[in-house]
Amino acid sequence: MTDERTIEVDQFLSHSPATVWRALTEPDVMARWWAAGDIAPVVGHSFTLDMGGFGKQPCTVTRVDPQRLLAYTFSEGTLDSTLTWKLVPEGTGTRLFLTHSGLDVDSPLGRQAFKGMGSGWPGILAGMEQTLQD
Numbered sequence: 303m304t305d306e307r308t309i310e311v312d313q314f315l316s317h318s319p320a321t322v323w324r325a326l327t328e329p330d331v332m333a334r335w336w337a338a339g340d341i342a343p344v345v346g347h348s349f350t351l352d353m354g355g356f357g358k359q360p361c362t363v364t365r366v367d368p369q370r371l372l373a374y375t376f377s378e379g380t381l382d383s384t385l386t387w388k389l390v391p392e393g394t395g396t397r398l399f400l401t402h403s404g405l406d407v408d409s410p411l412g413r414q415a416f417k418g419m420g421s422g423w424p425g426i427l428a429g430m431e432q433t434l435q436d
Contacts, residue, residue, distance in 0.1 A: 309402040309420045313427035316395040317434050319369040325430055326372050326387050335433035336426055343372060351376075361385075381405060381415050398427065 315322050325331045327343040339351035339361070347363045364384070365373035373386040383404040390397045402419055406412035 307403060307405050307407055307416070309405070309416065309423060310400070311402075311423045311427060312397055312399045313424070313431065314392060314395055314397055315431050315434065317431075318394075319389045319391055319396045321434060322389055322396045322398055322430075323369045323372075325434060331433070335430040341374075343368065349374075376402070377415075381412065383415075398430075400427065 323343075325335060327341060329338070329340055332339065332341060337351040337353055337359075340349045341347075341351075341361075341363075342349065343363065343366045345363055345366055349361050349363075351359045351361055353359050359376060359380070360378040361374045361376050362378065363372070363374045365371060365386070369389060371386070371388050373384060376383050376385045381404075383402060386401040386403070388399040388401075390399065400423060402423065405416045405419075407416050
């Protein structure tokens with residue numbers, strides 16, 4: 303973590319960027335490792351992620367560079383943060399960098415999200431690796 307409003311995590315995945323990209327952009331795969339939602343890698347596409355007990359979170363895709371970068375707003379109207387996924391080929395796999403930025407740590411909800419997601423993201427990304435193995 304680099305500042306009080308940004309969570310940064312990186313995870314090596316033993317899969318090609320194309321496979322990791324599918325995990326980030328295909329709803330059926332994404333639902334297996336994180337959350338169900340109608341994501342599509344198209345700038346301007348609005349979608350909802352079903353976070354279970356945390357509710358349905360509205361999102362909008364803001365940046366796409368196929369197999370390299372995907373960014374979208376997350377929890378619009380509540381957390382108003384941004385998730386940026388950067389894929390970098392590394393050996394026979396992919397280094398996935400996640401930046402979760404824009405959290406308002408001056409609000410109780412923002413502080414709670416920063417703390418919970420800061421400790422939760424590494425496990426979620428490890429779960430992606432496990433899902434891709436299955």
